[in-house]
Amino acid sequence: MTTDTAAPPPQAQQHEFQTETRQLLKLMIHSLYSNKEIFLRELVSNASDAADKLRFLSIQNPVLLDGDADLGVDLVVDTAAGTLTIRDNGVGMSRQDLVDNLGTIARSGTKAFMEQLSADGKKDAQLIGQFGVGFYSAFIVADRVTVTSRKAGETEAHVWESTGEGSYSLEPAEKATRGTYITLHLREDEKEFLESGRLSHLVRKYSDHIGLPVRLKVDEAEVETLNKAAALWTRPKSELTDDDYTGFYTHLSHDPGRPLTWAHQRVEGNLSYISLLYIPSTAPFDLWDRDKARGLQLYVKRVFIMDHGAELLPSYLRFVKGLVDSDDLPLNVSRELLQGNRNVEKLKSALAKRVLDLLDDMAKNKPDDYAKFYEIFGAVLKEGLVEDQANRERIAKLCRFDSTASVDGAKVSLADYVARMPEGQTKIYYVTADSLAAARAVPHVEGFRKKGWEVLLLSDRIDEWVVMHLNEFDGKRLESCAAGGADLESDIATPEKEKVETEFAPLLERIGKSLGSKIESAKLSSRLVESPACLVIGDFGFSRRLEKILKQAGQAAPAMPPVLEINPEHPLVERLKTAGDAEFDDLAAHLYDQSVLAEGGQLDDPAAFVRRLNALILSGSRPAAEASRIIVD
Numbered sequence: 001m002t003t004d005t006a007a008p009p010p011q012a013q014q015h016e017f018q019t020e021t022r023q024l025l026k027l028m029i030h031s032l033y034s035n036k037e038i039f040l041r042e043l044v045s046n047a048s049d050a051a052d053k054l055r056f057l058s059i060q061n062p063v064l065l066d067g068d069a070d071l072g073v074d075l076v077v078d079t080a081a082g083t084l085t086i087r088d089n090g091v092g093m094s095r096q097d098l099v100d101n102l103g104t105i106a107r108s109g110t111k112a113f114m115e116q117l118s119a120d121g122k123k124d125a126q127l128i129g130q131f132g133v134g135f136y137s138a139f140i141v142a143d144r145v146t147v148t149s150r151k152a153g154e155t156e157a158h159v160w161e162s163t164g165e166g167s168y169s170l171e172p173a174e175k176a177t178r179g180t181y182i183t184l185h186l187r188e189d190e191k192e193f194l195e196s197g198r199l200s201h202l203v204r205k206y207s208d209h210i211g212l213p214v215r216l217k218v219d220e221a222e223v224e225t226l227n228k229a230a231a232l233w234t235r236p237k238s239e240l241t242d243d244d245y246t247g248f249y250t251h252l253s254h255d256p257g258r259p260l261t262w263a264h265q266r267v268e269g270n271l272s273y274i275s276l277l278y279i280p281s282t283a284p285f286d287l288w289d290r291d292k293a294r295g296l297q298l299y300v301k302r303v304f305i306m307d308h309g310a311e312l313l314p315s316y317l318r319f320v321k322g323l324v325d326s327d328d329l330p331l332n333v334s335r336e337l338l339q340g341n342r343n344v345e346k347l348k349s350a351l352a353k354r355v356l357d358l359l360d361d362m363a364k365n366k367p368d369d370y371a372k373f374y375e376i377f378g379a380v381l382k383e384g385l386v387e388d389q390a391n392r393e394r395i396a397k398l399c400r401f402d403s404t405a406s407v408d409g410a411k412v413s414l415a416d417y418v419a420r421m422p423e424g425q426t427k428i429y430y431v432t433a434d435s436l437a438a439a440r441a442v443p444h445v446e447g448f449r450k451k452g453w454e455v456l457l458l459s460d461r462i463d464e465w466v467v468m469h470l471n472e473f474d475g476k477r478l479e480s481c482a483a484g485g486a487d488l489e490s491d492i493a494t495p496e497k498e499k500v501e502t503e504f505a506p507l508l509e510r511i512g513k514s515l516g517s518k519i520e521s522a523k524l525s526s527r528l529v530e531s532p533a534c535l536v537i538g539d540f541g542f543s544r545r546l547e548k549i550l551k552q553a554g555q556a557a558p559a560m561p562p563v564l565e566i567n568p569e570h571p572l573v574e575r576l577k578t579a580g581d582a583e584f585d586d587l588a589a590h591l592y593d594q595s596v597l598a599e600g601g602q603l604d605d606p607a608a609f610v611r612r613l614n615a616l617i618l619s620g621s622r623p624a625a626e627a628s629r630i631i632v633d
């Protein structure tokens with residue numbers, strides 16, 4: 001790498017920062033002060049990105065390298081001037097790049113970054129890389145920052161300078177070679193960053209694993225190369241420590257947490273590649289933002305090709321961070337090419353299996369970590385039950401659910417459920433509701449609980465789709481407690497039961513007439529214990545919750561009236577037997593409405609429900625119609 005000096009501009013042209021940039025600078029300097037050393041990590045990481053970009057562009061256009069393919073970063077200390085300069089010979093920036101990248105914060109993450117800034121300096125220090133505002137950390141230790149840059153392939157250079165107080169200057173400059181020099185005029189009390197010991201410690205701490213040599217020069221005399229400078233994933237596993245892996249993870253993901261686990265693999269054969277996959281321990285703030293670019297970093301034969309290779313993993317594994325370095329893909333591979341490429345398809349399926357192996361292993365050997373993982377990413381993983389038919393059984397084994405048998409809120413696996421099934425139970429039962437509490441309180445569960453049959457309590461939005469796709473596990477059908485067929489005693493006909501059925505037949509018919517098209521019919525229930533009634537969907541009906549979700553999404557669900565099941569032992573039902581016509585209609589409508597409410601549904605006419613309820617409360621033994629007149633008048 002050649003060095004040259006940049007002459008300061010004679011008359012600098014002033015530009016205002018964007019308002020947000022100014023705010024950001026202030027906030028950042030203030031809140032990151034306790035972690036000020038991270039500026040070096042950020043600037044070295046930018047230099048490394050610039051080298052990656054140049055390597056990539058030079059595949060198509062080798063002239064860009066201009067005879068200097070020896071990419072690296074120099075930290076240059078000038079003790080007399082009190083400056084630290086980070087020099088790279090990467091891709092460089094044009095005048096417009098300087099304006100766009102350093103003068104504005106066009107990135108959508110900026111606002112979110114500012115909102116997330118907290119009093120916790122440690123946390124904020126990690127956030128900064130995640131939001132693409134790392135460059136500005138230079139102002140934590142410098143009261144003036146000078147950036148001289150020349151873009152690869154161009155002849156002009158420019159110098160950008162700012163004190164971080166609202167404006168920056170931009171002028172043409174002299175620079176003989178491509179690349180960027182970032183000079184930090186260190187604040188009076190930050191001179192520690194001129195000491196070689198301090199600098200080499202920081203480089204080892206933060207930048208050991210980047211595939212680019214970082215050299216130290218004190219007053220222009222080269223001291224040493226500070227880091228290992230070999231891309232971590234190309235080094236043998238046996239040489240790498242846990243700290244190496246977690247350090248690299250931080251560099252790669254900008255995630256504040258330690259990864260829960262990782263897998264580093266070199267595969268040779270049909271497909272040859274190296275993969276390094278991490279399972280994070282924290283969710284990114286935009287986990288549910290579907291438009292957000294994600295995916296693994298893609299390298300081809302050690303050359304960085306792209307961030308966010310979304311085609312490299314199925315979307316239900318989007319929480320995985322890491323990289324793939326392929327020997328089979330062409331260096332000029334583009335996103336479009338990735339999409340239809342057979343090798344990419346094979347790679348994707350191999351990587352998905354690798355991640356599932358990793359999760360299996362964690363579930364078996366580190367159940368506490370797995371529970372933590374599942375708490376954060378379980379709802380994403382579950383999408384795989386819908387999305388990935390080929391791996392459905394494996395994913396089902398990895399899923400965990402709330403259940404009536406949960407101890408201390410711990411989720412259960414389907415395998416545990418099946419192992420616990422008592423004699424006589426042949427199916428896996430579940431209910432779905434908007435929240436866990438609502439699921440627990442759904443009347444349909446009462447009979448199952450009394451009988452000692454476990455019920456899975458599903459309250460994630462995705463669960464409605466999960467149960468549509470996961471029809472069975474380990475040969476056992478999954479069935480909703482609210483489904484018509486899931487009647488606890490339907491197959492046992494006793495003389496006693498027949499007697500009750502005959503006794504109630506006229507009542508059931510009368511209820512059916514009274515409620516009309518709202519229900520398909522009324523039946524006696526054996527799944528209720530405390531509640532007077534519940535609604536049961538037919539074998540092909542949609543669950544009411546799914547109907548609701550579809551409605552919210554603007555899609556009409558096919559209307560299938562449910563069956564109203566009543567509890568023959570409940571006093572309200574008893575009262576129906578002797579009710580006059582008007583009271584009967586009110587009571588029947590009330591039973592229907594409260595069944596809707598009890599399973600977390602919404603009433604079509606809440607005002608009518610309130611009126612009827614008040615009438616019933618006030619009526620005592622008086623006919624309800626009369627009482628309701630009192631209220632209405």
Ligand code: ADP
Pocket residue numbers: 042046047049050088090091092093101102129131132133134135136180
């Ligand atoms: P991020 O690196 O996350 O994009 P930064 O604030 O660290 O955010 O950098 C902003 C942008 O400035 C980078 O995306 C890059 O385009 C440009 N940049 C910063 N440093 C350099 C450099 N040394 N060489 C070339 N471009 C750079």
Ligand code: MG
Pocket residue numbers: 042045046132133134135
């Ligand atoms: Mg950066």
